[in-house]
Amino acid sequence: MTGSKQNQVKQIRRKKLSSSKDGMRTFFLMLPYGLLFLAFIAVPIAVAIGLSFTYFDVINVPKFAGLSNYIMLVTQDESFLKFVLPNTLKFGLIVGPGGYILSFVLAWMLSQIQKIPRIILTLAIYTPSMASGVFIQVIWKTIFSGDQRGILNNFLMEADVIDQPIQFLLSPDYIMNIMIIVSLWASMGIGFLAMISGILNVNEELYEAAYVDGIKNRFQEIIYITIPSMKPQMLFGAVMSIVNAFNMGYIGVALSGQNPTPGLAGQLITNHIDDFGFLRYEMGYAAALSVVLLLVVTMFSKVAHGLFGERD
């Protein structure tokens, strides 16, 4: 009886969807968003991909150049292969997963405390990612500065560790690590908020049931209950932190005050794109670099989907 009723409902639904009237409705419903998406996302990406096969200096008409931009990328651009690519990978591999794990740990810890301190702390932890540009100027440049403002240098000199101030922000030896520290500090962004809400939304009864079934500690709670019940938020956080990690290029420039960064030590692929696109006006080559960045980000997102995506 119930089975046949369900079948009936299904049939009706299928009929409704397939009717042309509803198709039109869906089309018009999608139209505003679709147009916006086309105009501001799909077309620019398509143009960038198109430009990446040309030689374009902003003034003249783009000349078709085939794959030469990509060939140049892997064969002639020594600064890309020697510095930018290893830097980007290092930065991405540490800041991406590192920031992600930090976000989760902090979110989980915050979810264990009372409401009011949690709200205050959440805001405090989230703020750096909103206004990191200002914070970098105010806090980090003061801490690592090599002149009389430098707090870290002052501390080290008082402790007799060094004789002369170290130019942390201008030294190729330090700039990368400082960038990583600053980015980790600023990585509790929107993904972190999503994870807090995800953890708070897990049904309490699940934990109780699990304890009845023999779970003994918080760790098992996390592994068996919390993470599986908040997979969507985990996925969102992962994708956000990957995108974030590959777009933090401005940090090196903001910290050192120079583009390219000293000794190319803090040069990420986004800086390289800036360098070619807006300093040298080689738009074709910059577009090719952007396409490579797009591919890398897509690849890493696929990995995240593999880990946390819904399998059906």
Place this chain on the structure above:
Amino acid sequence: MKKIIKAAMLFLIAFVVSIIPALSASASQATSYTYTMDDNGDWTRTQDAYLPDKTITELGLAAPDDIFIDQYNMLYIADSGNKRIVKYSINKGEIEGILTYEGMTNPRGVYVTKKGDIYVADPSAKMVFRFDKAFNFIESFGRPEAPSFSDTAYEPLRVSVDNGGNLYIIGEGVYNGVIQLAPTGEFLGYFTVNKTKLTFIQALQNAIFTRAQLANLVPRVPTTFSNIFIDRDNIVYTTTMGTETDGIKKHNTAGGNVFVDQDWTSPEMSDLFVDEQGIIYTSDSTGYINIYSSAGELIFDFGSFVFDLDISGLYSRLSSITVDNNGNIWTVDGDKGYLQSFKPTDYALMIYNAIGLYEEGRYNESLEKWTEVLRLNQMSVLAHDGVGKAYLHAEMYEDAMEHFVVSGNREFYSEAFWEVRNTWIQGNLKYFVALLVTLWLIAFFIKHFDKKRKFKTFKKTVRDRLFSVPVLGDFLFAFRVPVHPLDRFYDIRVKKKGTVTGASIIYVLFFIIFIFNRTSKAFIYQTQKIEDMDINAIVIGFFVVLILFIVCNYLVTSIKDGDGDFKQVYMIPAYGMLPYMVAMLSTTIMSYGFTFNETFMLSIIMNVGLGLSLIYIFLGFMTVHDYTVKETVISLIITAVFMIIAAIVSLIIFIMWEQLWSFLTTIGKEAVRNVLD
């Protein structure tokens, strides 16, 4: 390596024998061996760089402390015992003049400017005197009046003057640095400072002691400067006593040190001289002469200490060194009061020449010179380094790599290797892309045309079969642990999966990979040579630590209510170790394709592997013993303490056993002797 040395020695002997008729006279002149550093930073003998030339004893010097040669090859000697400055003509071989002055009681340092003005530092008179060419007194620089000089001692030992006429004075007992005076005698400040370097214990004392307690300790004063030299380009060099890492400093205008991480400098450095090319000649008061390149790399070391014998070229107190216009080294022995000169050999000149050509950017010519040096000494690290760098500039990267391996220069090897690898990648990129595309296409077809998922089920059956093969399956079980560690360790706990055989295989594999990782990394990353390793210590250490850990953990957990039995405790580290094994194996193999630019990848892989393994082993113990996190941590800490105690106890037993054994053998020997007699 030994074979190479042997071969080189044989070659050398043959070489020496073949040229003995021609060179027999000069070969016997050297009174000390010349040393240099090999690629490991150990001393190694090399051809004689300098031969003792003139020994001048007839000047009647008493405690001469400092010598200086001006551009006319005139040697000025601060003859402190006789209260005079002796001007000696090297070309004529006779005394040219003697400078005395009534106020001058103990002239210890002498400096002559290009104009011919003579500056004399006198610690007893507490003055620096200035005389003109004809030995007429011009002025004296007494204690600066400036309040910032406060109560610092002013007893000038050495003096040097820059092109602007500023004086740089090394004072006796001055810890603040080099006193810098303007031509008017005004105190400009301390040019550069040696910082006190605290040992860990001293820093700890500083942190916890009271002021009164600190006052009782020996005062911690910075090492003092022993000499100063200003070259023609106004670059200031200083020597410092009592340090083995920065005895020579080349200063920038702010007083900072340009040399960092020097290999070795003598702790008894007494004087230095820098020639036009930038070669640094230093003397050490125990009688050794060290010569460094302008980049601070050691080139030669020769000379020696001798107390009661008079041998030319050996010193009882080598107090000063300088070099004349012909490149001959002049030194003075402060105790015995004689001058000693050295003539550079062709070998030394050739090396200086090659270094100079390289620094001027004439790489091809320097390559020729270095090749000549190599013909004389195949093991010369400097020459191999020079040849490598010349090849690097000539873009002959593979040849450069070969030479950098011999010279042990990993940084430049990495540079050259990067270029070689880049060419290789460019040549083979198309195949790589083709391979990727094919793989992707295959995956695509399987995904879209294999509707019944035959391929997937086939893969699954193969995997399941492999996992159920008796011994192999036990081993392969380790690969399933990282995916769901808690569940798999639970399998071990309820004795469903995992065997002692499987774990033993993993331990053996781990050991093999461990040794492989320690010994077989690529040149860049293999900082310790295989022949310098103590393989026995590694092997015994590895197994002793492992067995000790397993036994101790079992003992500890069995009294701490742990559920796991001995077999399980034995299996957990093995099954948790897979990530670390994979990391070690992959980084060892990857090291052959990596340069220093990508080192971070290796360290990330190693750290992630090690971290994961530790977490897995921790989880494993937690599951098997049915512990909470806290209990696991406590049990592991107790295990560690227990391991240390066990190690100490067994060490004591071992030592006692040795005592007992020697006691028994002595009794035996006594008994045998008494019975037989």
